[in-house]
Amino acid sequence: MKNINKTTDEFNKIVKKEQPAVNKVSNFLKAYLVGGTICLIGQIFWELYMTLFDYSQQDAETMVTITMIFLGGLLTGLDVYDEIGQFAGAGSLVPVTGFANSMVAPALEYKQEGFIIGIGANLFSIAGPVLAYGMVSAFLVGLIKTLF
Amino acid sequence: MAEKTKGQTLIFRNPPHIVAHASIVGPEESKGPYSEYFDLHLEDAKYGKDSWEKGEERMAANAVNLSLDKASVTPADVDLMLGGDLLNQLITADFVARDLDTPFLGIYSACATLVEGLTLGAALMDGGFADCVVAFASSHYQTAERQFRTPLEYGVQYPPYKQYTVTGAGSYVLGWLGGDVWISHATLGKVIDLGVTDPNDLGSAMAPAAAEIILQNFKDLNRSINDYDLILTGDLGITGKKVLTALLEEENVIPEDKLMDCGAEIFGYKEEYGSGGSGVGASATFFGSVIIPKMKAGEYRRVLLIGTGALLSALTVKQKESIPAIAHAIVAERIPGG
Amino acid sequence: MVGIFLKAFLIGGLICGICQLILDNTDYTPAHIMVSLVIIGSVFTGLGWYDPLKEFAGAGVTIPVSNFGYILTKGVQEAAEKDGLLGLFKGVLDIASAGISASVIIAFFMALIFNPKE
Structure with missing residues (x-):
């Protein structure tokens, strides 16, 4: 016979009351602000690549992606991106900088296990699903379009 | 010779003494308000080694060796070492024992491991099977984080009630002579699961187990909160402590300011550490280095120390299992006339 | 000219904001969010919605990770038109090649240069 007899629902009510609340409105605004700013920076690079370096629209777009991946990776290496993530949540997760972060972070974490089974094997430990589902979904969409 | 009550509590007729204790804490804990209480401080998380795991091993080994020095034993x-940590296969404790010429039992109940070690050690001594026992435990932020959560540099957002694993190791030498505190009773806990599934809120998952063991201890020994000067929980954190208080108050136990949590205290309630510390390192260092000296000074005479452990693994979380928890308790008393 | 900057901010921010609402109100993990976005990007491309969106918001839809779904799918579609079934396989990385190669190469060197925090 136990001393504490509560159902999960009864207990969850207590937990919800005592837990510090997550401020969803401020989280939304922070995600919006940071995510929007990252996209704005991307747009500025895009215009720069087209006007200053004479890239085509398509190549400039690709250069922007590479630039943002570089910046996301660099800020991860400099131990800054996790702080941005704690502040911005989805705002820094969703942009391609966050994708770069999701590759660099596990690679760094397992660096001490060596270059091949450490860095090499862990580059995709978080980013892998994105690529797998992206490719499979692209294939299926293409298949449907081809068949119909 | 030991005696068992009808419930879950052991009464030690010859209470083993905590002869010596040593603690080491990590860089973040060294910035906290209790920094000066701890014996040694890590400047970096790898402690001069080339991996975090080796750093944790060195930290735990140094805690054990320092406690042996303090107790003047080799x-x-x-007779026996009881040790554990949070890593798979108890790898830290195993590797510490590798370098020592002493029989060793590896034990695990997550963050209740230290109290489990003290309980087993005291029971074996009172039962006549040992005269000198070492109980130690360690936890480490980086090693635990990568076993249980996501990479450190990964930019995910944690809720304000998340706890941060304490980097710390504590070792206790139990013997018959010396020291200021002895272990008079131990209450053995059951695994409790009230269905918490959020791995960021271990404090709330463990609070019911803590409440359960407190009430059981009171029932078995026919005691009340007034019989204790301090109820010290291991690593419920700020949120878990509030949940525990709410649970106890529903059972008409009003802890007021007698309730203290090692994890909540160790980082000094700073916002950047969320709900405070977790990990067995919290109770392993805090009880020995902060509370025992205060007991010696007469601030507390009888303390109920409760180790609280969340029994999850990275896999059970992914399989959407809830988080069972365990708590064990020991009664530490100032040795009369000591 | 100024309009595209504002639209990139507003639309890009909105996508992130909506994802934050999903994170805060459901059991979805960041991995679920990322995968869902890529699939949505892919499906939108199939339906012919992504190009107009890009026209309208520029980097507002090419910076979010849904863009991976777009470039992967667009490559497949273009190759399938040319090579039929074989194109379904050949085309996956046609447009995405630069982005994916860059992320692997850059991430590798970042991991080589830096060390995780102590």
């Missing part, structure tokens, strides 16, 4: 004098 590893050969020790």
Whole structure:
């Protein structure tokens, strides 16, 4: 016979009351602000690549992606991106900088296990699903379009 | 000779003394308000080694060796070592024992491991099977984080009630002579699961187990909160402590300011550490280095120390299992006339 | 000219904001969010919605990770038109090649240069 007899629902009510609340409105605004700013920076690079370096629209777009991946990776290496993530949540997760972060972070974490089974094997430990589902979904969409 | 109550509590007729204790804490804990209480401080998380795991091993080994020095015993004098940590296969404790010429039992109940070690050690001594026992435990932020959560540099957002694993190791030498505190009773806990599934809120998952063991201890010994000067929980954190208080108050136990949590205290309630510390390192360092000196000074005479452990693994979380928890308790008393 | 900057901010921010609402109100993990976005990007491309969106918001839809779904799918579609079934396989990385190669190469060197925090 136990001393504490509560159902999960009864207990969850207590937990919800005592837990510090997550401020969803401020989280939304922070995600919006940071995510929007990252996209704005991307747009500025895009215009720069087209006007200053004479890239085509398509190549400039690709250069922007590479630039943002570089910046996301660099800020991860400099131990800054996790702080941005704690502040911005989805705002820094969703942009391609966050994708770069999701590759660099596990690679760094397992660096001490060596270059091949450490860095090499862990580059995709978080980013892998994105690529797998992206490719499979692209294939299926293409298949449907081809068949119909 | 030991005696068992009808419930879950052991009464030690010859209470083993905590002869010596040593603690080491990590860089973040060294910035906290209790920094000066701890014996040694890590400047970096790898402690001069080339991996975090080796750093944790060195930290735990140094805690054990320092406690032996303080007690003026050698590893050969020790009848048994009981140790554990949070890593798979108890790898830290195993590797510490590798370098010592002492029989060793590895034990695991997550963050209740230290109290489990003290309980087993005291029971074996009172039962006549040992005269000198070492109980130690360690936890480490980086090693635990990568076993249980996501990479450190990964930019995910944690809720304000998340706890941060304490980097710390504590070692206790139990013997018959010396020291200021002895272990008079131990209450053995059951695994409790009230269905918490959020791995960021271990404090709330463990609070019911803590409440359960407190009430059981009171029932078995026919005691009330007034019989204790301090109820010290291991690592419920700020949120878990509030949940525990709410649970106890529903059972008409009003802890008021008698309730203290090692994890909540160790970082000094700073916002950047969320709900405070977790990990067995919290109770392993805090009880020995902060509370025992205060007991010696007469601030507390009888303390109920509760180790609280969340029994999850990275896999059970992914399989959407809830988080069972365990708590064990020991009664630590100032040795009369000591 | 100024309009595209504002639209990139507003639309890009909105996508992130909506994802934050999903994170805060459901059991979805960041991995679920990322995968869902890529699939949505892919499906939108199939339906012919992504190009107009890009026209309208520029980097507002090419910076979010849904863009991976777009470039992967667009490559498949273009190759399938040319090579039929074989194109379904050949085309996956046609447009995405630069982005994916860059992320692997850059991430590798970042991991080589830096060390995780102590």
